[in-house]
Amino acid sequence: MSDLFAEYPKAMQRSTAFDEMFSPEAQLRSEYSGVNDVLQSLTVPDVSARAETMARTFLDRGVTFDFAGEERAWPLDIVPRIIPGEEWNSISAGVAQRVTALEMFLNDVYDRMEIVRDGVMPRSLITTSAHFHRQVHGFSTPGGVRVHISGIDLVRDDTGTFRVLEDNVRVPSGVSYVLENRRAIAKGLPEAFSGAAIRPVEEYPRRLLSALRRTAPEGVDDPTVVVLTPGVYNSAYFEHTLLAGMMGVELVEGRDLVCRANRVYMRTTEGEQRVDVIYKRLDDDFLDPLQFRADSMLGVPGIVNAARAGNVTIANAVGNGVADDKLVYTYVPDIIRYYLNEEPLIPNVDTFRLEEPEAREEVMDRLAELVVKPVDGSGGKGLVIGPDASRDELEALRQKVLADPRGWIAQPVLQLSTVPTLVDETFGPRHVDLRPFAINDGEDVWVLPGGLTRVALTEGSLVVNSSQGGGSKDTWVVDQDGAETGEVSTAVPWSTRRAHRSTQRVWPSAFHTDTNPSSDAYDEQQQQQNQGGAPC
Amino acid sequence: MLSRIAESLFWIGRYVERADGTARILDVHLERLNQLPLAEQRTVSANLMSVMGVDISDDDSPPGLQQLVTRMAFDLRQPNSIAGSLSAARENARRARETVSAPVWESLNATWNGLTSHRRDVVGTYRFCTWVIERTATVQGMADSTMSRDDSWQFLALGRSLERADMTARMLATGDEEAFRLSWANMLRCAGAYESFLRSRRAAFGDTYAVEFLLLDRLFPRSVVSSLRQVEQALIALDPEYSRTGKMDSARRLVGQACTFLEYHHSEDLLGELPEHLERVRAACSGASNAITSKYFAQAAEQAWTGEHI
Numbered sequence: 071m072s073d074l075f076a077e078y079p080k081a082m083q084r085s086t087a088f089d090e091m092f093s094p095e096a097q098l099r100s101e102y103s104g105v106n107d108v109l110q111s112l113t114v115p116d117v118s119a120r121a122e123t124m125a126r127t128f129l130d131r132g133v134t135f136d137f138a139g140e141e142r143a144w145p146l147d148i149v150p151r152i153i154p155g156e157e158w159n160s161i162s163a164g165v166a167q168r169v170t171a172l173e174m175f176l177n178d179v180y181d182r183m184e185i186v187r188d189g190v191m192p193r194s195l196i197t198t199s200a201h202f203h204r205q206v207h208g209f210s211t212p213g214g215v216r217v218h219i220s221g222i223d224l225v226r227d228d229t230g231t232f233r234v235l236e237d238n239v240r241v242p243s244g245v246s247y248v249l250e251n252r253r254a255i256a257k258g259l260p261e262a263f264s265g266a267a268i269r270p271v272e273e274y275p276r277r278l279l280s281a282l283r284r285t286a287p288e289g290v291d292d293p294t295v296v297v298l299t300p301g302v303y304n305s306a307y308f309e310h311t312l313l314a315g316m317m318g319v320e321l322v323e324g325r326d327l328v329c330r331a332n333r334v335y336m337r338t339t340e341g342e343q344r345v346d347v348i349y350k351r352l353d354d355d356f357l358d359p360l361q362f363r364a365d366s367m368l369g370v371p372g373i374v375n376a377a378r379a380g381n382v383t384i385a386n387a388v389g390n391g392v393a394d395d396k397l398v399y400t401y402v403p404d405i406i407r408y409y410l411n412e413e414p415l416i417p418n419v420d421t422f423r424l425e426e427p428e429a430r431e432e433v434m435d436r437l438a439e440l441v442v443k444p445v446d447g448s449g450g451k452g453l454v455i456g457p458d459a460s461r462d463e464l465e466a467l468r469q470k471v472l473a474d475p476r477g478w479i480a481q482p483v484l485q486l487s488t489v490p491t492l493v494d495e496t497f498g499p500r501h502v503d504l505r506p507f508a509i510n511d512g513e514d515v516w517v518l519p520g521g522l523t524r525v526a527l528t529e530g531s532l533v534v535n536s537s538q539g540g541g542s543k544d545t546w547v548v549d550q551d552g553a554e555t556g557e558v559s560t561a562v563p564w565s566t567r568r569a570h571r572s573t574q575r576v577w578p579s580a581f582h583t584d585t586n587p588s589s590d591a592y593d594e595q596q597q598q599q600n601q602g603g604a605p606c
Numbered sequence: 607m608l609s610r611i612a613e614s615l616f617w618i619g620r621y622v623e624r625a626d627g628t629a630r631i632l633d634v635h636l637e638r639l640n641q642l643p644l645a646e647q648r649t650v651s652a653n654l655m656s657v658m659g660v661d662i663s664d665d666d667s668p669p670g671l672q673q674l675v676t677r678m679a680f681d682l683r684q685p686n687s688i689a690g691s692l693s694a695a696r697e698n699a700r701r702a703r704e705t706v707s708a709p710v711w712e713s714l715n716a717t718w719n720g721l722t723s724h725r726r727d728v729v730g731t732y733r734f735c736t737w738v739i740e741r742t743a744t745v746q747g748m749a750d751s752t753m754s755r756d757d758s759w760q761f762l763a764l765g766r767s768l769e770r771a772d773m774t775a776r777m778l779a780t781g782d783e784e785a786f787r788l789s790w791a792n793m794l795r796c797a798g799a800y801e802s803f804l805r806s807r808r809a810a811f812g813d814t815y816a817v818e819f820l821l822l823d824r825l826f827p828r829s830v831v832s833s834l835r836q837v838e839q840a841l842i843a844l845d846p847e848y849s850r851t852g853k854m855d856s857a858r859r860l861v862g863q864a865c866t867f868l869e870y871h872h873s874e875d876l877l878g879e880l881p882e883h884l885e886r887v888r889a890a891c892s893g894a895s896n897a898i899t900s901k902y903f904a905q906a907a908e909q910a911w912t913g914e915h916i
Contacts, residue, residue, distance in 0.1 A: 120729065123729075123733070256637050256640070256641075257637065257729070257732045258729070260636075260637075260640045260728045260729060260732075261728070263640050263641045264640055264641070264644075264647075266641070268641070272791065276811055315801055315804065316804065317804065318801075318803075318804030318805045318806075318807060575882060576871065576873070576879050576882060577867060577882060577883075577886050578867070596624070596658070596659035596685075596686045596772075597620075597892055597895055598685050599613070599617040599620075599621075599694065599698070
């Protein structure tokens with residue numbers, strides 16, 4: 071028995087959070103049994119050595135993130151987070167439902183705004199969103215897709231129910247870490263992989279490329295796809311290079327592109343080459359100095375007009391930010407009911423709209439026990455956690471909220487679920503969230519099995535952002551009885567199996583006699599140097 | 607130059623490349639194997655060992671991952687294992703120390719000294735493979751930048767490219783499409799060809815394209831066709847005499863015919879024909895190796911003093 075878990079039950083008692091590995095009675099949940107067996111068989115030095123190797127490998131491979139201007143190895147915890155296949159199927163359906171509804175919402179917002187006409191949402195709420203862009207009003211996108219790639223942030227409350235914390239439909243990042251985490255854990259904890267039916271994640275780049283190509287402007291048979299990055303100083307630059315590499319497409323910066331007559335070209339050594347689909351990893355504000363910030367050096371002048379003319383697909387579409395505005399978030403359950411006529415499969419977190427006077431009053435009274443967030447922030451920026459804030463901070467917050475109620479929302483402090491995490495040579499419960507990624511190719515929303523699990527490395531902390539000292543976990547969707555896998559294999563190498571299929575020989579018969587007169591059954595033994603009699 | 611030295615250089619080239627190729631194959635396959643159920647692990651690892659020509663007839667250890675790792679990576683007595691190849695390469699370099707440059711000898715020797723300091727479980731093997739790939743790259747790079755392009759270099763390059771063609775053929779033979787989704791990606795990773803392949807193919811993924819790339823691509827240096835071309839070039843540099851028609855040295859003919867056939871062969875069913883192609887490539891490689899041995903090295907063996915044996 072390893073002493074890595076010695077302190078764990080005691081630590082669990084200190085919090086009311088839902089633990090994903092152990093039930094409140096400290097019983098192991100069945101999906102974790104395989105991982106538990108492996109971890110129990112390891113000693114503390116073993117585990118530390120493996121964690122060290124994984125960090126080393128990340129540094130060597132350049133899997134890093136930017137922490138206060140410094141390149142750090144991506145922090146991956148050795149204990150994977152496991153979601154049973156059946157539970158995942160319902161999460162996945164919920165995410166797909168949400169993305170579908172947001173897609174319809176965006177198409178409506180930039181068209182006739184029927185949702186306003188039907189009184190589901192006030193018009194002012196949409197038009198006051200910082201990310202509502204009139205510049206893209208009134209034209210449709212190829213294939214009707216605006217949310218090609220999305221990341222829906224989920225958390226589990228203290229009863230274990232998954233809830234949506236926020237939607238990311240502008241430039242969701244983090245998927246490269248999902249791919250890298252899986253490769254690293256496969257080598258760092260190989261024993262746990264043995265025999266476990268873990269749904270693979272490596273097809274993501276292929277799915278992404280296929281979705282981007284399918285949503286190319288009409289009439290383009292063999293579209294040229296590029297990834298548009300703000301450049302090497304962006305904190306997600308690693309992800310941009312990885313995705314471009316895995317898709318086999320060019321990674322371009324704004325200065326590599328040029329717009330002429332509403333068409334976009336990239337400058338190559340063979341002259342200018344037409345670009346059809348742009349996977350944009352840039353904020354809308356910087357995309358086109360003709361439409362948005364005129365001082366942007368990162369963008370491409372004229373690109374929005376090219377999209378309006380239908381000559382180029384921008385993924386995700388410009389102006390998507392209105393759908394992940396945190397005040398719009400409070401309406402998403404209504405949005406789902408309105409467009410799909412379905413009940414939301416994954417509930418929201420209860421949220422106060424500070425625009426509404428009664429809600430605002432209540433929040434002002436309970437400021438010290440709530441989380442208050444700016445509606446257009448991401449990455450935990452500007453967020454204030456009431457119980458952790460000082461009196462002065464709360465007072466400053468009160469003033470800010472009263473000055474701009476549209477700009478803020480408030481939520482109860484959620485006890486995010488916990489998963490064992492290696493900290494200082496022992497396992498302790500740490501809070502996690504989950505960001506599943508979805509790809510919409512216009513016909514179907516595909517959700518990557520698992521997604522990015524981020525973990526707060528300080529005990530009790532709820533801040534999981536890597537820019538604020540959070541870590542990550544590999545997320546496994548495991549089918550326990552091999553339900554979804556379906557491809558149980560015979561595992562016969564090509565060389566033997568294929569031999570029986572094709573009896574027709576294609577090589578000239580001269581080869582059969584000339585080279586190897588002995589037989590057709592070629593001996594697979596490798597050649598060795600004939601060392602002969604050793605020289606005396 | 608001395609036949610004996612030439613032979614040593616040829617085999618240094620082959621053994622170093624063999625260690626590199628085996629480490630690549632083992633690294634990628636181990637990751638995949640590890641995810642299969644136990645019974646399949648046994649079948650697949652037995653298959654892998656047979657494709658790699660590892661002899662397990664005298665092995666009593668239980669079949670499975672551990673046996674695979676031991677026999678393919680660490681077993682010094684097994685001449686096809688990584689450790690076995692590297693120590694054979696070092697032995698050859700020791701005998702030809704005056705012709706290989708000091709950096710090449712030193713990096714081979716340091717590699718040999720480091721062979722035993724690795725943990726032999728699955729996690730240790732991953733690290734071992736990475737280390738071997740790095741060490742062999744060091745040896746190759748040292749040879750590249752410190753050896754004159756005379757005959758000694760040509761023999762080294764000859765051995766290396768011949769083995770490379772053979773190794774890529776084996777990589778292709780170990781691919782299996784049913785055991786694991788996206789196995790073509792693994793096969794390409796084996797050869798370090800994944801990124802090159804993706805760039806050259808745009809959106810055309812799949813088994814057939816991956817096989818075509820590793821077998822026929824003219825620009826990727828580890829593809830079978832490129833490797834065979836490199837063999838041919840080394841043979842021409844060693845014996846530029848047959849520049850026109852007439853008598854042709856048989857190693858060059860074997861390699862040239864195989865390479866040209868592949869290059870100009872049109873196929874509707876590359877996957878179906880693959881076993882035959884691989885078989886022919888390996889036959890051409892071993893035929894060429896034998897021809898090279900009898901042309902350049904054999905005198906030494908024929909004249910060797912047999913001691914007191916009769």
